[in-house]
Amino acid sequence: MIKFTINKAAFQNSLRITKQAIGSKVAIPALTKLKIVVSTDGITLIGSNGQISIENFIPADNKDANMVIEETGSILLEASFFESVVSQLPEVTLEFTEQEQKQVVLHSGKSEITLKGLDAEVYPRIQSISKETSLKIKVGLLKALFNETVFAVSNQENRPIFTGVHLSVSTDNELKAVATDSHRMSQRILSLDDTTLTFDVILPSKSIHSFKNVFTNDEEEIEIFIANSQMLFKNETISYYSRLIEGNYPDTNRLIPKESDYNLDLVFDVSELRHSMERARLLTTQTANGTVKLTVTQEMVVTTANSPEVGSVHEEISTLEKNGSDLTISFNPEYLIDALKVIKAPEVRIRFISNVRPFTLQPKNTDNDFVQLITPVRTN
Amino acid sequence: MIKFTINKAAFQNSLRITKQAIGSKVAIPALTKLKIVVSTDGITLIGSNGQISIENFIPADNKDANMVIEETGSILLEASFFESVVSQLPEVTLEFTEQEQKQVVLHSGKSEITLKGLDAEVYPRIQSISKETSLKIKVGLLKALFNETVFAVSNQENRPIFTGVHLSVSTDNELKAVATDSHRMSQRILSLDDTTLTFDVILPSKSIHSFKNVFTNDEEEIEIFIANSQMLFKNETISYYSRLIEGNYPDTNRLIPKESDYNLDLVFDVSELRHSMERARLLTTQTANGTVKLTVTQEMVVTTANSPEVGSVHEEISTLEKNGSDLTISFNPEYLIDALKVIKAPEVRIRFISNVRPFTLQPKNTDNDFVQLITPVRTN
Numbered sequence A, B: 001m002i003k004f005t006i007n008k009a010a011f012q013n014s015l016r017i018t019k020q021a022i023g024s025k026v027a028i029p030a031l032t033k034l035k036i037v038v039s040t041d042g043i044t045l046i047g048s049n050g051q052i053s054i055e056n057f058i059p060a061d062n063k064d065a066n067m068v069i070e071e072t073g074s075i076l077l078e079a080s081f082f083e084s085v086v087s088q089l090p091e092v093t094l095e096f097t098e099q100e101q102k103q104v105v106l107h108s109g110k111s112e113i114t115l116k117g118l119d120a121e122v123y124p125r126i127q128s129i130s131k132e133t134s135l136k137i138k139v140g141l142l143k144a145l146f147n148e149t150v151f152a153v154s155n156q157e158n159r160p161i162f163t164g165v166h167l168s169v170s171t172d173n174e175l176k177a178v179a180t181d182s183h184r185m186s187q188r189i190l191s192l193d194d195t196t197l198t199f200d201v202i203l204p205s206k207s208i209h210s211f212k213n214v215f216t217n218d219e220e221e222i223e224i225f226i227a228n229s230q231m232l233f234k235n236e237t238i239s240y241y242s243r244l245i246e247g248n249y250p251d252t253n254r255l256i257p258k259e260s261d262y263n264l265d266l267v268f269d270v271s272e273l274r275h276s277m278e279r280a281r282l283l284t285t286q287t288a289n290g291t292v293k294l295t296v297t298q299e300m301v302v303t304t305a306n307s308p309e310v311g312s313v314h315e316e317i318s319t320l321e322k323n324g325s326d327l328t329i330s331f332n333p334e335y336l337i338d339a340l341k342v343i344k345a346p347e348v349r350i351r352f353i354s355n356v357r358p359f360t361l362q363p364k365n366t367d368n369d370f371v372q373l374i375t376p377v378r379t380n
Helices: A007-020 A077-087 A139-147 A206-213 A270-284 A333-341 B008-020 B078-088 B139-147 B206-212 B270-284 B333-341
Strands: A003-007 A033-039 A042-048 A052-059 A068-071 A073-078 A091-096 A103-108 A111-114 A133-138 A164-169 A174-180 A184-191 A199-204 A223-226 A230-234 A237-242 A264-269 A292-296 A303-307 A313-316 A321-324 A326-329 A347-352 A359-363 A370-374 B003-006 B033-039 B042-046 B050-059 B069-071 B073-078 B093-098 B103-108 B111-116 B135-138 B165-170 B174-180 B185-193 B199-203 B221-228 B230-233 B240-244 B264-269 B290-295 B303-305 B309-315 B321-324 B326-332 B347-352 B359-363 B370-374
Touching: A003 A007, A003 B103, A007 A042, A007 A052, A007 A077, A007 A292, A033 A068, A033 A077, A033 A139, A052 A206, A052 A347, A068 B206, A073 A077, A077 A111, A077 B270, A111 B270, A133 A139, A139 A174, A139 A184, A139 A206, A139 A223, A164 A206, A174 A230, A199 A206, A199 A237, A199 A270, A199 B321, A206 A237, A206 A347, A223 A292, A264 A270, A270 A303, A270 A313, A270 A347, A270 B078, A270 B111, A326 A333, A333 A359, B003 B008, B008 B033, B008 B042, B008 B050, B008 B078, B033 B069, B033 B078, B042 B111, B050 B206, B069 B111, B073 B078, B078 B111, B111 B321, B135 B139, B139 B174, B139 B185, B139 B206, B139 B221, B165 B206, B199 B240, B206 B240, B264 B270, B270 B303, B270 B333, B290 B347, B326 B333, B333 B359, B333 B370
Parallel strands: none
Antiparallel strands: A003 A068, A003 A091, A033 A042, A033 A073, A042 A052, A052 A237, A091 A103, A103 A111, A111 B309, A133 A223, A164 A174, A164 A199, A174 A184, A184 A370, A223 A230, A230 A237, A264 A321, A264 A347, A292 A303, A292 A326, A303 A313, A313 B111, A347 A359, A359 A370, B003 B069, B003 B093, B033 B042, B033 B073, B042 B050, B050 B240, B093 B103, B103 B111, B135 B221, B165 B174, B165 B199, B174 B185, B185 B370, B221 B230, B230 B240, B264 B321, B264 B347, B290 B303, B290 B326, B303 B309, B347 B359, B359 B370
């Protein structure tokens, strides 16, 4: 029967990370539980919602944890209740003692809290992944890649493959991430130093959102493994497993126009363009088609949005560069705002073919490693 | 037709205050609007949800507003939409121009936004209050008084008088505030320097909650007026009107025990007791009766809470003073937590009569100007 003492803050921090994978609404009741495995090497906290699973190890020699393991074993506890209890314990150290019939007693100062546990045997096993070939990458780089693409996934469950980000590594040492909801697309390519692992997978957007709460040190290097429709992100203590979405992602390269297709090339200040679109959005959210009109002439660039009930916006936007033919094009300003939010450069290049063809955005002065595409709306 | 220019930040600040009174869900459509009245003296912004009304005046000579009034008039505009538009205008100055058919054009930098307005005649009139006798009080004092009582009001609409705070001033120069939901009561008495106004009213808790967002300068002195089932709080530029709840509030003085009734007198550290109750609450929220048990013996004070499904808490709490007989009493820890939250003193005196009679809380070392009462729960 388990018995250990540990520093409360260190334990709480590990609990917080593991809880990212534990859902409150899951089909299998055991998955609302936290699994605790205590061995002489240390304590492992395990959580899963069926889609994402986390194994988080606190080594016995971790100095912050100040751990003393007296007896080993494993047990299941109600995750969110256990976390609340731990966070409210009065002292810096907590003593965890398993008693008969899976009862757990937590002692801290003058406080004694008894919790009912369950046999760890009822917990599903996490499928193991062979750790032969891996891709090593810095957390910060991967987060940037995710951030630049994941906003463009679809939230329509009827086409599951578009609810994830398409990640692929071919033999050319490039990691490519693509997301699209069929109205817009965002594609980012990252050059890798070297990789032995090649893959072509679709990672659910939910996994991407919780990834950033699990791996918080941007400077840290993690390893990626893939097998059995699962992706594993791993550092020294945390193993973060995500299921992959099955299916074939379409070839998005063919959507990107050729250089010779473009007829109009504009460069804007990112912040000025974004604020102008935010003003237009105030009106477009009140209308049925929800579009803003951009009119480009030799003299000026003007945005207009009009709601018969509420009013209208009319404003001129300065361009930093302007080359090509006149154009009038309508689109949802929400898409342009989202696109501009992930452009870290101060200036953006937007190129157009015609008022019925998608236009592309790229941070100015970069190669083609980050490109976004927005489809216009046909209006009369 | 109205025409003026004004500093955006100053205008926005006045808008924010006035908007406190404007609801999105109101029976009268005109009440979702903001009324703007422009005279040669300045601009008045008026908002109301039928319960609360605010008249907020920006004088023409206000230096921050940097106002130029060219033409006067009045108009109604959709409040929340107008506020969003103003907040997103690009420049520090905005130009407001009324055009034909109640159209309003806002110019700011290169941005030109047209909004549809309505004739101000359709807006209901705010009933005026005679300003003959008033009570003058500092905002900070009134806020403290409200804060110490309003949490104890009832949220049950079937007895409206208990959804407000009972405020009374008699000829003894004392302002008394009382709130109760029949399970607990909080009463605060404030000594006034001098007042000519006496009253006995019930102010809705909703008005109290928005009061603190309207009057933000605690050092400022405001005037209180009462007439026609309305209460008016007024400083130099803001008039804040609230409807009062009609009915007779019961005499709560008779609920407060006599000194000679008490059989047990305990003094606790506020923070220690509160944390202990917060741990007990983790368990009690999982149970049907939701009570914590406090057991006082000559040796110690112990709290216990028990949930058959989840577990139990057992802990000893230190007392700073303890006099009187042994007692075992059960109550909802939520009420004690709420009570302790508004006690600013580091120590609290809690006195008991028996396990079926309400117990009282007072900050230690104060007179009887602030007293709270909690009713125990009978358990087997």
